[in-house]
Amino acid sequence: MLERIKFPELFFGLVAPIGVDLSETVQPLKALLEGFDYEVHIIKVTDLFRDIDYCDVSLHDKPSEARFKSYIDFGNRLREISGDKAICASLVIDKIAKSRDVDPLKRQRSEKRAYIIHQFKRKEEIDLLRSVYGKLFFQISVYSSKGERTDAFSQRIARDHKSTDLDKYRATADQLIKLDEDQEEDQNGQRVRDVFHLADFIINIDIPATQFDQLERFIKLIFGATNLSPTPIEYGMYMAKGASLRSLDLSRQVGAAIFSKRHEIITLGCNEVPKGGGGTYWSQNGSEDARDFKWGSDPNDEKKRSLILDLFERLSSHGMMDKECVEKIDDMLQHPAVKDSQLMDIIEFGRILHAEMSALMDAARLGRAVQDATLFCTTFPCHICAKHIVGSGIDTVYFLEPYPKSAAFALHPDSIEVEGSSRVHYLNYKKTKFTHFYGISPRRYRDFFEKSLRKNKATGRAQEWLGPKNEPRPILDVKVLIYLPLEKYVEEALQRNKSRAVAALDIAKTVEGALREEEGGQASDVEIEKPTQDAV
Numbered sequence: 001m002l003e004r005i006k007f008p009e010l011f012f013g014l015v016a017p018i019g020v021d022l023s024e025t026v027q028p029l030k031a032l033l034e035g036f037d038y039e040v041h042i043i044k045v046t047d048l049f050r051d052i053d054y055c056d057v058s059l060h061d062k063p064s065e066a067r068f069k070s071y072i073d074f075g076n077r078l079r080e081i082s083g084d085k086a087i088c089a090s091l092v093i094d095k096i097a098k099s100r101d102v103d104p105l106k107r108q109r110s111e112k113r114a115y116i117i118h119q120f121k122r123k124e125e126i127d128l129l130r131s132v133y134g135k136l137f138f139q140i141s142v143y144s145s146k147g148e149r150t151d152a153f154s155q156r157i158a159r160d161h162k163s164t165d166l167d168k169y170r171a172t173a174d175q176l177i178k179l180d181e182d183q184e185e186d187q188n189g190q191r192v193r194d195v196f197h198l199a200d201f202i203i204n205i206d207i208p209a210t211q212f213d214q215l216e217r218f219i220k221l222i223f224g225a226t227n228l229s230p231t232p233i234e235y236g237m238y239m240a241k242g243a244s245l246r247s248l249d250l251s252r253q254v255g256a257a258i259f260s261k262r263h264e265i266i267t268l269g270c271n272e273v274p275k276g277g278g279g280t281y282w283s284q285n286g287s288e289d290a291r292d293f294k295w296g297s298d299p300n301d302e303k304k305r306s307l308i309l310d311l312f313e314r315l316s317s318h319g320m321m322d323k324e325c326v327e328k329i330d331d332m333l334q335h336p337a338v339k340d341s342q343l344m345d346i347i348e349f350g351r352i353l354h355a356e357m358s359a360l361m362d363a364a365r366l367g368r369a370v371q372d373a374t375l376f377c378t379t380f381p382c383h384i385c386a387k388h389i390v391g392s393g394i395d396t397v398y399f400l401e402p403y404p405k406s407a408a409f410a411l412h413p414d415s416i417e418v419e420g421s422s423r424v425h426y427l428n429y430k431k432t433k434f435t436h437f438y439g440i441s442p443r444r445y446r447d448f449f450e451k452s453l454r455k456n457k458a459t460g461r462a463q464e465w466l467g468p469k470n471e472p473r474p475i476l477d478v479k480v481l482i483y484l485p486l487e488k489y490v491e492e493a494l495q496r497n498k499s500r501a502v503a504a505l506d507i508a509k510t511v512e513g514a515l516r517e518e519e520g521g522q523a524s525d526v527e528i529e530k531p532t533q534d535a536v
């Protein structure tokens with residue numbers, strides 16, 4: 001029989017928005033793991049950039065804004081020329097594999113070793129790490145509100161310029177924060193917003209007094225502490241996530257859970273089509289079902305087309321638009337610029353009841369008060385739900401996934417506070433607080449909180465740790481290290497992508513040289529031919 005590896009290697013990947021000082025998470029995390037006799041290796045992704053000699057972007061160290069900008073540009077360029085959007089993770093895996101032995105045939109498994117890797121900026125990077133290391137990989141997202149981050153980052157930049165004038169550097173900090181969140185115009189750019197919420201654990205560093213405790217609890221849960229159970233926030237979000245999985249919506253699954261102040265559940269909701277008599281449709285043999293899936297489409301999409309067509313026809317019939325434009329409407333709607341327009345974000349004509357509204361409607365139908373209650377929602381509420389949430393008297397909303405298209409705060413700054421946002425004009429108005437979730441995420445909830453026997457069978461006494469000998473050891477049941485051969489595949493793919501990058505840069509240089517000759521020494525912007533083959 002295969003034996004369980006007692007102290008398997010552990011991999012921690014950190015995700016944080018720009019402006020967060022990660023040393024305050026990395027150092028305590030290292031100390032905690034060392035407390036469990038683990039040997040800790042810290043890998044900084046940007047340090048690996050320094051060993052790369054095939055990228056044509058220069059790295060700068062000072063001042064901070066130049067440093068951050070040059071590293072962002074370097075990473076983007078690397079993804080572009082290599083054709084590998086997960087290349088930062090590939091570099092890390094290559095480093096870990098080679099630290100065992102440069103020769104893959106001599107690599108042995110090691111125990112009691114942990115890697116803290118910071119930091120990642122794209123979902124593809126985390127996907128690759130998860131596919132190689134499986135459940136031994138943990139994504140830790142480090143949360144700090146935008147206001148706190150902007151202040152801290154402005155301070156850092158001002159310090160580099162030996163200035164105390166924070167306002168002077170706030171715009172620069174803001175600009176870099178925006179770049180880091182989502183570089184929409186660059187398909188190889190950073191996308192922290194798309195990966196942050198996919199964490200196994202989110203630490204909230206805006207509560208400094210509890211920062212160490214949050215980390216300690218997380219590590220103790222990994223090592224099988226028996227005396228830890230979910231917080232009300234973790235419990236609430238897990239319930240919301242569970243509810244979301246009932247939805248058959250064609251776009252996304254969203255869940256909501258309303259809890260009383262004493263953490264008793266009031267109602268659950270998911271985004272689904274309402275049915276006559278109250279509630280929403282369910283999957284049940286023989287029952288009525290007229291969900292969007294049955295209809296075959298979401299009427300909101302059709303309605304958007306007809307709105308634009310109606311406007312174009314009116315403009316055309318009154319001589320304000322060429323008739324040709326009206327005829328080309330379907331081509332135009334497929335254009336990325338039009339697809340990304342604000343008009344295409346409208347949600348008013350969908351048939352589904354949003355998760356938050358569904359939970360509120362159930363509460364109304366069942367006569368359960370929601371005054372001062374807490375609402376957990378897997379995605380940040382849209383503006384329509386937001387006004388219903390405010391009107392219902394909900395006190396606090398916890399959300400996990402962002403929804404940048406939401407106009408909730410823009411329309412209701414008088415009654416909503418988002419992540420401690422400034423409410424200058426409405427300081428004394430009552431408000432509903434919209435707060436980011438933190439703690440063990442629904443993704444890992446069962447792994448951490450589903451426990452076996454917590455007492456010694458013979459004595460009946462409570463045990464401190466889950467292990468058979470009442471000793472701390474990772475709860476992950478690993479018997480074969482399938483990641484050793486997987487690491488080798490990643491290394492090979494990295495070599496291929498490096499060759500591609502070198503070739504792409506050679507082509508770019510040749511084209512640039514030829515253009516320069518032709519234009520009498522004037523350098524031009526050259527578009528590099530994109531590699532076509534998919535990366536690892």
Ligand SMILES: [Zn+2]
Pocket residue numbers: 354355356381382383384385386
């Ligand atoms: Zn909504």
